[in-house]
Amino acid sequence: MDETCLHAAAPGPGAVKVRVLAGAEARDAVPALAGVLLDCVEGGASVSFMAPFDRGTAEGFWREVAAGVERGERILLVAEDGEGVLGTVQLVVQQPPNQPHRADLSKMLVHSRARRRGIGKALMDAAEDAARAAGKTLLVLDTASPDAERLYTRAGWIKVGVIPGYALWPGGGFCDTTFFYKALPSP
Template sequence: MTDHRFEILACDAAMLERRIGEFSALLQACVHDGASISFIMPFSIDDAEAFWRGKVAPSVAEGSSLLLVAEAEGRIAGSVQLDHDTPPNQPHRAEVRKLLVHPDFRRRGLARALMAELEAHARLLRRSLLTLDTRTGDRAEPLYASLGYQTVGVIPNFCRDPFAADKLDGTTIMYKAL
């Protein structure tokens, strides 16, 4: 998908490796901006790189997940993952993971464009149900609802707050039938 302001691309393992610094900077910026995406402070660029190399690259290389990127102004401005490595009794389902938009590029429609492209790829993979979770009350929760994701429920005290070790946040479980 191309827009006059940004372009959405599928990223293979080679591109991820070539641009690992940009992916790491994106993740670190989002975590430092308060995104509750599995990480807590302090969160270094080395921590971010370890995530991309250790968790994302293997599944992208083996083809069990899809990594989409939004490029804007010559850099990676956002990304999202579709994990379609499901058990034999769930070939119709996939999970949305780690929707990231760099704070410098928010409010430009990148998240919506990334999700639309992710859903198009899910349909090509014959996936008719997408699931995700997001921190309850986070900025992403109303975005997902506006895209047609339905809330199943909330699990309280699900994860540590990125900044406050003694604070636990809930997570909202959502789904969308395609």
């Protein structure tokens, strides 16, 4: 997939563009992506990490993601404005042999300075377009965020159910996780 703009949010001055990062560009974005992840974890998001959480750990995570992008296992999308990366989402396209039609939507993150501006919706739309372009017809995700649940429901995702105590909040304590799926039209 090329690196062209896929979707835009908040048109006008300070416009936000969503695009796919590939290869070296994914590696170059590690510090900016780490900043978004740090902001989300520090804000209490249950996205696989526990407090205390530091920049080195965040950058290590994104270096692994960039390596997965280079191997063709993941598609990495970012939302950017004139100040840099505001949000990100991934598609895990490498699946078992009996699931070539499926991808996992993972790590939908929007920096706190950029929320409520349509960035999550633009990232979701771009991720769905990227999944279709990759030949995927089924997407799945999980979330512990009620705000994200509203976004996914409005975007046509189907809620499958909730697993109580599935994960932990960054500061400790169990959180419930909600699973969703979305069928995409065949290419």
